[in-house]
Amino acid sequence: GAVVSQHPSWVICKSGTSVKIECRSLDFQATTMFWYRQFPKQSLMLMATSNEGSKATYEQGVEKDKFLINHASLTLSTLTVTSAHPEDSSFYICSARPLYKAGELFFGEGSRLTVL
Amino acid sequence: ELKVEQNPLFLSMQEGKNYTIYCNYSTTSDRLYWYRQDPGKSLESLFVLLSNGAVKQEGRLMASLDTKARLSTLHITAAVHDLSATYFCAVDIGGNNNDMRFGAGTRLTVKP
Numbered sequence: 001g002a003v004v005s006q007h008p009s010w011v012i013c014k015s016g017t018s019v020k021i022e023c024r025s026l027d028f029q030a031t032t033m034f035w036y037r038q039f040p041k042q043s044l045m046l047m048a049t050s051n052e053g054s055k056a057t058y059e060q061g062v063e064k065d066k067f068l069i070n071h072a073s074l075t076l077s078t079l080t081v082t083s084a085h086p087e088d089s090s091f092y093i094c095s096a097r098p099l100y101k102a103g104e105l106f107f108g109e110g111s112r113l114t115v116l
Numbered sequence: 117e118l119k120v121e122q123n124p125l126f127l128s129m130q131e132g133k134n135y136t137i138y139c140n141y142s143t144t145s146d147r148l149y150w151y152r153q154d155p156g157k158s159l160e161s162l163f164v165l166l167s168n169g170a171v172k173q174e175g176r177l178m179a180s181l182d183t184k185a186r187l188s189t190l191h192i193t194a195a196v197h198d199l200s201a202t203y204f205c206a207v208d209i210g211g212n213n214n215d216m217r218f219g220a221g222t223r224l225t226v227k228p
Binding site: 006034041042104108109112 | 149151156157158159160161164204206215216217218219220221223
């Protein structure tokens with residue numbers, strides 16, 4: 001149980017295009033999901049907190065117009081990188097907090113974005 | 117500002133040996149997490165420590181939390197090659213996972 005699925009696992013796109021990454025909790029409901037980015041050999045940096053039915057809360061320094069987050073249902077959050085640039089290339093990871101288990105987080109498999 | 121410091125950052129050890137990874141944090145929290153990450157993969161939850169004095173063990177790994185000292189340890193017993201990975205500690209200061217701060221990670225290599 002408690003599986004979080006991310007799609008796609010990896011994506012290569014041209015500069016200027018937009019890329020959408022999905023994060024789904026497969027067997028539990030999550031009112032809150034989190035999006036992180038990780039550069040090579042570095043730690044995870046929280047980008048934003050995604051709340052079902054409301055606007056995401058972005059961390060300082062994260063451009064909300066560039067990283068669009070939509071939490072349409074209790075099992076799905078999406079991150080859209082708009083007008084991607086090479087510096088947006090990174091490993092993006094989502095996590096979800098189950099309604100039934102406070103304090104526990106489950107992570108998706110991650111999505112590696114490469115912008116050419 | 118919350119700081120989460122892991123020590124060491126890199127660790128190379130022989131199979132069969134013991135070692136401890138330390139995670140210090142700079143503000144009050146009673147929620148601490150340990151994760152494992154293999155190259156190119158996401159994070160795998162190892163331990164969730166939710167109270168002072170919490171100790172959890174799984175196989176060759178044991179984690180503990182001292183909230184008064186703001187210190188958590190991850191102890192490796194009789195290391196095996198399969199434990200080679202990067203280990204992260206993370207502190208939740210918001211209480212709702214919305215303010216999770218990760219340590220820099222400890223890259224562990226276990227040599228035969």
